[in-house]
Amino acid sequence: MTKQRRPHILVTGAAGALAQKVINQLRDHCDLVAVDFREQVYLGDDIPSYCIDFNKRVFEDLFRRYQFDGVIHLGRIQSSQLTRMRRYNANVLGTQKLLDLSHKYGIKRIVVLSTFHVYGAVAYNPALIDESAPLKSAGLSADLVDSVELENLANIYLWRYPELNISILRPCNIVGPGVRNTISTLLASERAPVLAGFSPMMQFIHIDDMADAIVLAYRKPTRGVFNVAPQDWVAYQHALKLCGCKRIPIPSVPPLVPRLILRTLKLRSFPSYLIAFFKYPVVIDGRAFAKEFEFQPKRPLKEIFRFYRDNKRPV
Amino acid sequence: MSLASFIKSRLIPADLDQHINRIRKPIGSLGYDPWGYNNEVIKYGFALTKQLYEKYFRVEAHGVENIPAEGPVLIIGNHSGQLPIDGILVGYALASRKEKPRIPRAMIERFFPTVPWLGNLLNEVGAVLGDPVNCAKMLANDEAVIVFPEGIRGSGKLYHDRYELKRFGNGFMHLAMKYKAPIVPVGVVGCEETIPAIANIKPLAKALGIPYAPVALPVVLPAKVHLNFGAPMYFDDLEIPEEQVTDRVETVKAEISRLIDKGLSERKRLF
Numbered sequence: 001m002t003k004q005r006r007p008h009i010l011v012t013g014a015a016g017a018l019a020q021k022v023i024n025q026l027r028d029h030c031d032l033v034a035v036d037f038r039e040q041v042y043l044g045d046d047i048p049s050y051c052i053d054f055n056k057r058v059f060e061d062l063f064r065r066y067q068f069d070g071v072i073h074l075g076r077i078q079s080s081q082l083t084r085m086r087r088y089n090a091n092v093l094g095t096q097k098l099l100d101l102s103h104k105y106g107i108k109r110i111v112v113l114s115t116f117h118v119y120g121a122v123a124y125n126p127a128l129i130d131e132s133a134p135l136k137s138a139g140l141s142a143d144l145v146d147s148v149e150l151e152n153l154a155n156i157y158l159w160r161y162p163e164l165n166i167s168i169l170r171p172c173n174i175v176g177p178g179v180r181n182t183i184s185t186l187l188a189s190e191r192a193p194v195l196a197g198f199s200p201m202m203q204f205i206h207i208d209d210m211a212d213a214i215v216l217a218y219r220k221p222t223r224g225v226f227n228v229a230p231q232d233w234v235a236y237q238h239a240l241k242l243c244g245c246k247r248i249p250i251p252s253v254p255p256l257v258p259r260l261i262l263r264t265l266k267l268r269s270f271p272s273y274l275i276a277f278f279k280y281p282v283v284i285d286g287r288a289f290a291k292e293f294e295f296q297p298k299r300p301l302k303e304i305f306r307f308y309r310d311n312k313r314p315v
Numbered sequence: 316m317s318l319a320s321f322i323k324s325r326l327i328p329a330d331l332d333q334h335i336n337r338i339r340k341p342i343g344s345l346g347y348d349p350w351g352y353n354n355e356v357i358k359y360g361f362a363l364t365k366q367l368y369e370k371y372f373r374v375e376a377h378g379v380e381n382i383p384a385e386g387p388v389l390i391i392g393n394h395s396g397q398l399p400i401d402g403i404l405v406g407y408a409l410a411s412r413k414e415k416p417r418i419p420r421a422m423i424e425r426f427f428p429t430v431p432w433l434g435n436l437l438n439e440v441g442a443v444l445g446d447p448v449n450c451a452k453m454l455a456n457d458e459a460v461i462v463f464p465e466g467i468r469g470s471g472k473l474y475h476d477r478y479e480l481k482r483f484g485n486g487f488m489h490l491a492m493k494y495k496a497p498i499v500p501v502g503v504v505g506c507e508e509t510i511p512a513i514a515n516i517k518p519l520a521k522a523l524g525i526p527y528a529p530v531a532l533p534v535v536l537p538a539k540v541h542l543n544f545g546a547p548m549y550f551d552d553l554e555i556p557e558e559q560v561t562d563r564v565e566t567v568k569a570e571i572s573r574l575i576d577k578g579l580s581e582r583k584r585l586f
Binding site: 123124125126127128195196197198199200201231232233234235238242252253280281283285300301302 | 343344345347348349350351353425428429430431432434435438443444446448449452
């Protein structure tokens with residue numbers, strides 16, 4: 001009697017904390033292969049891990065060797081990393097290569113991690129933005145173009161090749177232990193810049209909840225684009241207060257002033273291209289995802305902020 | 316006792332605190348809703364408005380019980396007086412009513428979110444960017460929404476045009492029909508006299524990026540305000556041509572006009 005074949009899954013962006021959480025949840029039931037563009041990580045003897053540029057020919061060898069059933073694409077290079085050109089190559093051309101190979105090798109399920117940044121922060125944003133809203137970010141900041149392009153690309157493949165079963169997830173701010181994105185760095189810092197007079201509504205999701213969401217999404221092959229956010233909201237400055245951060249106000253009017261200050265200071269923790277996200281709210285509606293995948297975040301905001309408050313000075 | 320809680324205890328009496336807490340709003344674990352409404356900040360707003368409502372403008376409200384106790388509802392009124400004082404007073408009238416109070420949401424100009432501090436403050440006390448998507452989502456959430464279909468045409472009008480209704484947009488009627496929300500008309504009398512403007516400096520408004528720059532006294536005069544709420548008006552959600560929608564809007568406009576006349580006839584003196 002032959003043993004039933006365990007699903008083979010390719011996980012990209014393996015060096016990130018989120019990918020490692022996803023891998024830990026899936027490793028008992030699936031055969032995983034981890035890939036990262038940036039560095040090779042050790043994930044145990046049972047999980048082969050590679051540091052490969054998706055645009056190199058050797059990347060295709062992985063598809064030949066491991067005969068994947070699914071791909072979980074978490075390897076989007078964030079806007080704070082690499083130069084604009086290299087990021088474009090990695091995020092857009094790399095993703096295209098990944099999707100092409102997935103089509104060629106008959107992959108049956110793909111989950112792509114995007115971000116709520118693609119909606120763009122403008123003063124006229126309504127709250128509870130749903131998935132059908134236009135992606136305005138590309139027109140607002142050249143540094144977010146690659147994220148929007150990545151999404152559009154995934155969208156084209158979603159409709160052109162229905163057999164790939166692509167789901168695109170647009171999460172709100174992912175925070176929690178190990179996360180190294182801009183917002184998490186700000187919440188973890190002693191002093192955080194704010195724009196004087198602006199405290200937009202924000203949504204936060206714990207990294208463990210996000211990992212749950214990705215695994216849930218992978219297991220149910222529903223195609224489509226989904227926002228992922230809990231039904232809870234807080235103003236940015238209030239969140240900083242709860243995390244025990246001292247707020248450093250930056251003059252906010254006229255709009256040229258904060259931009260000039262941030263460009264001059266080149267603050268990595270408060271990049272000038274994200275300035276609009278600290279001024280105007282981008283509140284997304286995660287109800288469609290919650291309903292479709294029966295997803296319920298388990299970690300409340302207070303618990304998330306308590307972690308940041310208690311870990312200001314790590315031992 | 317911390318300074319914040321001391322100030323709170325002085326400004327917000329216990330019964331007011333309980334009154335607001337009794338009005339259940341769909342809010343998250345930290346007291347916010349997606350549009351930025353905050354259950355704690357509204358208590359300060361409520362305490363301050365109480366003084367303005369009762370002492371400064373000495374508002375007389377009739378028919379506020381006409382607003383249904385639950386479910387989506389649109390409160391449609393005439394806009395006036397350069398600042399959105401009318402919206403605040405209408406909101407307070409509903410939030411403070413004895414039987415089944417509700418905290419309504421007001422739709423505000425697109426200009427406000429760009430103003431530091433003020434934009435956030437308005438959101439915290441329940442005002443929301445006047446976008447059809449926001450209005451639709453709120454009606455779907457069973458909220459009571461205050462809309463002034465005249466928009467800046469109404470609030471920016473000059474003193475010699477007082478109590479003259481400007482053109483109404485049709486957007487509110489489409490939303491009312493789609494979400495089966497009754498429309499409660501309200502005639503506001505008195506706000507026109509709070510900030511009488513004699514002219515509008517358009518080039519200055521353009522330079523500052525604001526909707527209008529009125530020539531007026533830099534004070535808000537203590538005019539006596541009369542609010543007259545009409546009976547709820549129900550409209551079916553049949554697919555009808557835009558012309559008929561406009562006719563329905565005209566019906567609401569006529570009712571508001573009648574309520575304004577009622578307020579004007581009740582009024583004994585301006586202040």
